[in-house]
Amino acid sequence: MEWEVVIGLETHAQLQTNTKIFSGASIKYGAEPNTQACEVSIALPGVLPVLNRQAVHCAIKFGLAINAEIAPRSVFARKNYFYPDLPKGYQISQFELPVVGKGAVTIQVPSVGKNAAYEKVVNITRAHLEEDAGKSVHGAVEGMSGIDLNRAGTPLLEIVTEPDMRSAAEAVAYAKQLHELVQWIGICDGNMQEGSFRCDVNVSVRPKGTEKLGTRREIKNLNSFKFMQQAIEYETRWQIETLEDGGTIHQATVLFNPDTGETRAMRSKEEANDYRYFPDPDLLPLVITEADKALVQAEMPELPSAMKARFETQYGLSGYDASALTTSRELADYFVATVEAGADAKQAANWVTGNVMAKVNSVNSEAYSISSSKVGSEHLAQLLKRIADGTVSNNAAKQVFEELWVQNTLTNVSVQLTGSTITSQLGAIDAIIEAKGLKQESDSGAIEAIVDEVLAANAAMVEEFKAGKEKAFNALVGQAMKASKGKANPAQVNDILKKKLTS
Amino acid sequence: MINNSLKQLGDMLQAKTISSVELTQSFLARISQYNPSINAYISLDESKTLAQAKAADARIAAGNAAPLTGIPIAQKDIFCAKDWRTTCGSKMLANFISPYDAHIISQFDAVGAVNLGKTNMDEFAMGSSNETSYFGGVKNPWSYDRVPGGSSGGSAAAVAARLCAAATGTDTGGSIRQPASLCGLTGLKPTYGVVSRFGMIAFASSLDQAGPMAKSAEDCALMMNVMAGFDERDSTSLNRAKEDYTKDLNKPLAGLKVGLPKEFFAEGLDASVGKVIETAIEEYKKLGAEIVEISLPNTGLSIPVYYVLAPAEASSNLSRYDGVRYGHRAAEYTDLMDMYCKSRAEGFGAEVKRRILIGTYVLSAGYYDAYYLKAQQIRRLIAQDFVEAFNKCDVIMGPAAPSTAFKAGEKVDDPVAMYLQDIYTISTNLAGLPGMSVPAGFAQSDDGKSLPVGLQIIGNYFDEARMLNVAHQYQQVTDWHVQTPNLDKSEGKA
Numbered sequence: 001m002e003w004e005v006v007i008g009l010e011t012h013a014q015l016q017t018n019t020k021i022f023s024g025a026s027i028k029y030g031a032e033p034n035t036q037a038c039e040v041s042i043a044l045p046g047v048l049p050v051l052n053r054q055a056v057h058c059a060i061k062f063g064l065a066i067n068a069e070i071a072p073r074s075v076f077a078r079k080n081y082f083y084p085d086l087p088k089g090y091q092i093s094q095f096e097l098p099v100v101g102k103g104a105v106t107i108q109v110p111s112v113g114k115n116a117a118y119e120k121v122v123n124i125t126r127a128h129l130e131e132d133a134g135k136s137v138h139g140a141v142e143g144m145s146g147i148d149l150n151r152a153g154t155p156l157l158e159i160v161t162e163p164d165m166r167s168a169a170e171a172v173a174y175a176k177q178l179h180e181l182v183q184w185i186g187i188c189d190g191n192m193q194e195g196s197f198r199c200d201v202n203v204s205v206r207p208k209g210t211e212k213l214g215t216r217r218e219i220k221n222l223n224s225f226k227f228m229q230q231a232i233e234y235e236t237r238w239q240i241e242t243l244e245d246g247g248t249i250h251q252a253t254v255l256f257n258p259d260t261g262e263t264r265a266m267r268s269k270e271e272a273n274d275y276r277y278f279p280d281p282d283l284l285p286l287v288i289t290e291a292d293k294a295l296v297q298a299e300m301p302e303l304p305s306a307m308k309a310r311f312e313t314q315y316g317l318s319g320y321d322a323s324a325l326t327t328s329r330e331l332a333d334y335f336v337a338t339v340e341a342g343a344d345a346k347q348a349a350n351w352v353t354g355n356v357m358a359k360v361n362s363v364n365s366e367a368y369s370i371s372s373s374k375v376g377s378e379h380l381a382q383l384l385k386r387i388a389d390g391t392v393s394n395n396a397a398k399q400v401f402e403e404l405w406v407q408n409t410l411t412n413v414s415v416q417l418t419g420s421t422i423t424s425q426l427g428a429i430d431a432i433i434e435a436k437g438l439k440q441e442s443d444s445g446a447i448e449a450i451v452d453e454v455l456a457a458n459a460a461m462v463e464e465f466k467a468g469k470e471k472a473f474n475a476l477v478g479q480a481m482k483a484s485k486g487k488a489n490p491a492q493v494n495d496i497l498k499k500k501l502t503s
Numbered sequence: 504m505i506n507n508s509l510k511q512l513g514d515m516l517q518a519k520t521i522s523s524v525e526l527t528q529s530f531l532a533r534i535s536q537y538n539p540s541i542n543a544y545i546s547l548d549e550s551k552t553l554a555q556a557k558a559a560d561a562r563i564a565a566g567n568a569a570p571l572t573g574i575p576i577a578q579k580d581i582f583c584a585k586d587w588r589t590t591c592g593s594k595m596l597a598n599f600i601s602p603y604d605a606h607i608i609s610q611f612d613a614v615g616a617v618n619l620g621k622t623n624m625d626e627f628a629m630g631s632s633n634e635t636s637y638f639g640g641v642k643n644p645w646s647y648d649r650v651p652g653g654s655s656g657g658s659a660a661a662v663a664a665r666l667c668a669a670a671t672g673t674d675t676g677g678s679i680r681q682p683a684s685l686c687g688l689t690g691l692k693p694t695y696g697v698v699s700r701f702g703m704i705a706f707a708s709s710l711d712q713a714g715p716m717a718k719s720a721e722d723c724a725l726m727m728n729v730m731a732g733f734d735e736r737d738s739t740s741l742n743r744a745k746e747d748y749t750k751d752l753n754k755p756l757a758g759l760k761v762g763l764p765k766e767f768f769a770e771g772l773d774a775s776v777g778k779v780i781e782t783a784i785e786e787y788k789k790l791g792a793e794i795v796e797i798s799l800p801n802t803g804l805s806i807p808v809y810y811v812l813a814p815a816e817a818s819s820n821l822s823r824y825d826g827v828r829y830g831h832r833a834a835e836y837t838d839l840m841d842m843y844c845k846s847r848a849e850g851f852g853a854e855v856k857r858r859i860l861i862g863t864y865v866l867s868a869g870y871y872d873a874y875y876l877k878a879q880q881i882r883r884l885i886a887q888d889f890v891e892a893f894n895k896c897d898v899i900m901g902p903a904a905p906s907t908a909f910k911a912g913e914k915v916d917d918p919v920a921m922y923l924q925d926i927y928t929i930s931t932n933l934a935g936l937p938g939m940s941v942p943a944g945f946a947q948s949d950d951g952k953s954l955p956v957g958l959q960i961i962g963n964y965f966d967e968a969r970m971l972n973v974a975h976q977y978q979q980v981t982d983w984h985v986q987t988p989n990l991d992k993s994e995g996k997a
Binding site (some may be wrong): 078 | 582583589591597599603607616677700701702703704705707708709735736737738739815816818819821822823824825827828829837843863866867868871875
């Protein structure tokens with residue numbers, strides 16, 4: 001039987017506010033335990049929550065960015081359960097009436113193997129504001145558990161999707177896209193190591209072609225895309241094998257162990273808490289007016305979708321290139337800076353999405369950020385200009401790029417990715433071309449001489465061409481390029497060869 | 504001196520005929536004489552109290568005194584006060600020293616009032632007799648064999664016995680008005696949102712409201728001037744212009760429309776109490792009031808609705824007392840769950856546990872709609888009753904409690920009988936309206952004791968100044984509020 005995996009995500013994005021969601025305590029990461037725990041964070045008797053306006057601002061911004069309904073009135077509810085790092089014995093969250101309603105995110109699923117890249121819309125069910133819990137610290141004191149409440153009350157936006165994804169690749173593409181979006185609009189720093197962006201993934205399988213959803217298991221707290229991919233793949237295989245062996249799937253919460261690459265149930269949902277949600281009487285309903293939305297809208301940066309459309313019209317890029325370039329704000333800025341530094345837009349798009357990103361990914365596939373590029377936009381533009389003016393071929397330019405990367409890495413140059421502060425180093429490119437002897441031969445006299453030699457040495461091929469075998473022409477071009485040690489301008493070789501063979 | 508009004512005391516202090524230290528010492532002396540038998544205070548701290556009195560004297564000497572500067576006030580032990588033990592009447596918090604001040608505590612500090620001590624109360628304000636306090640019951644100064652009412656029983660007894668110049672209370676279902684009625688003093692529960700709840704230990708957040716308990720309406724008005732006002736630390740605090748609650752005290756009452764809800768004079772009301780209230784109404788007629796009969800048809804539902812909503816909120820509010828960060832923790836336990844269970848089993852008393860269980864039940868999956876949601880719907884109907892009533896009258900009057908003070912132990916085993924003590928007060932909490940209890944006379948008990956009766960005045964939203972006016976005018980023509988118990992005989996009127 002052929003199986004289909006069904007995946008939905010719940011993502012907790014920590015909001016970039018100055019203070020906690022219901023108190024004035026700092027949310028800075030990494031402070032000494034309990035030094036950022038005010039009366040409200042500790043839940044002393046008598047304290048009360050006061051909603052952080054900035055957190056609401058972030059939620060509205062996200063809602064606008066995914067074109068979602070923003071509730072004119074939403075309600076904070078208490079989720080009641082006992083846990084040592086939950087100081088009040090309840091978490092303030094939103095339940096029945098979340099601040100952000102239905103919306104959608106368009107994702108780019110990269111090509112894998114024979115499968116081509118494609119675009120897909122993932123529907124967002126809701127996004128709601130809530131507070132984070134503290135942390136239990138084990139082992140700091142012998143035989144005891146410690147509680148650090150610095151994180152308690154940190155503002156989170158929980159973003160929930162419909163079960164729309166059908167592969168680990170789609171889930172990861174969505175997570176990456178969301179990760180980029182929240183940073184793009186400036187509501188989350190996206191730092192996964194510090195837990196600013198964490199995903200819970202709901203996975204179920206069903207026979208392909210059937211409608212009914214299988215029983216899902218929830219993989220909790222994935223804080224890396226690599227682990228997410230591995231966890232979903234393992235979980236999917238496990239569920240399919242379990243069903244094929246005649247077993248049944250029980251709803252459960254599972255954890256992924258990066259050391260073994262396996263998922264394991266931490267608790268079954270049957271024993272789960274009854275959270276006894278009810279509206280928090282300490283907080284008034286959150287009212288958002290059209291004017292509030294307009295205020296946030298005015299601060300909204302150009303969104304990836306708008307920028308993509310603009311790249312297509314302004315630079316004549318393909319939809320695919322325009323999408324690829326707008327997957328991150330930094331990448332888009334890098335591309336624009338390259339163009340503004342004088343590079344041809346299409347060529348810049350090809351290079352940025354091709355050679356540059358391939359290199360960046362090969363160095364650090366996890367961070368996958370243009371910020372790890374060792375070649376800045378000015379350098380790249382300069383290099384592309386050398387292709388355009390015929391100084392080097394595209395292939396030779398790749399070698400220059402590699403060399404520049406190595407040099408900048410060795411000298412530990414702090415590359416300014418965009419901007420013109422490194423103009424003085426632009427000479428480095430010409431120096432590399434010179435040193436490596438990569439300068440393209442564009443002197444027509446010299447090329448003519450090479451072509452003549454090739455024609456004389458390959459009389460058989462010339463005959464074949466004249467007999468109508470077009471392929472022979474390409475072989476002759478190849479011979480000529482080889483003879484020039486790759487330096488001849490290929491366009492000129494083509495022209496001259498054609499002229500000589502047809503005259 | 505102990506019987507002087509806050510205004511008189513303030514004048515004496517500022518004229519320097521007496522110092523705050525002297526005044527405070529005289530109250531402390533009375534406390535050490537009578538508190539051992541009355542048990543109105545849970546915590547006293549003479550050195551802190553006298554230090555405040557000294558500071559008040561310096562402030563008076565410097566010529567920047569406020570009306571309450573130097574006046575000793577008792578604070579219900581539900582308000583967190585920095586460096587004071589703040590127990591909320593519970594074993595759970597018997598060892599809790601607050602590191603911060605409640606809003607109203609800092610308001611009293613700011614005007615230079617003196618904190619005499621923390622008064623006894625029902626555990627977490629759950630009770631109508633002060634008998635659920637971990638620190639023991641409080642005796643009614645009018646008759647030591649009787650309860651002072653609750654939950655603000657310690658504050659009520661302290662004012663009645665003149666163990667303070669005035670006190671603070673809180674009222675979730677009648678906890679200011681019922682003890683004020685049973686102890687013969689004037690108590691006001693303001694409109695929900697008028698006094699900040701910040702630092703006031705939560706029982707039922709949507710109902711809790713702090714207010715003054717004092718000898719007269721005028722004293723309550725002066726207390727309100729300190730307690731009321733916007734506080735950004737409480738999201739339910741109302742951002743209104745600062746009000747002078749004494750401004751309308753002397754307005755004549757001619758033409759005042761007084762609504763009498765027929766449901767407040769029906770079965771369940773002690774005949775002797777009913778008589779006192781009728782006499783008080785007659786007095787108001789003489790003052791020019793016009794009497795209108797009104798109806799609050801959903802009054803009978805207020806107790807069941809309250810005993811769904813208040814426990815629901817309480818069950819969640821009290822979850823923080825888990826033995827992890829502060830408060831009582833069991834001495835021995837095997838694991839986390841055992842620590843939770845033992846700490847809470849030992850730390851909470853029976854009534855608190857009963858309400859946590861009720862609240863947990865009504866919020867549980869499958870019961871939420873039938874109990875919590877239904878109760879919220881009826882709560883709106885109850886509020887609507889008042890909206891309609893206030894179309895016909897300016898204030899509503901009736902009894903504050905169905906009976907006079909009952910004997911200690913009489914109702915402890917019958918929670919429903921105890922809950923019925925709040926039948927006339929609970930609906931105003933559910934509607935968020937202000938309510939008062941004003942001494943209106945005495946009723947004879949079966950065993951021949953003369954016990955105080957309170958007249959309840961319910962006003963429209965933010966009508967506290969008018970209610971205080973209505974009470975003050977009555978107190979100009981009656982002397983019920985200046986009667987004092989004989990503490991040495993402790994069996995009735997002096």
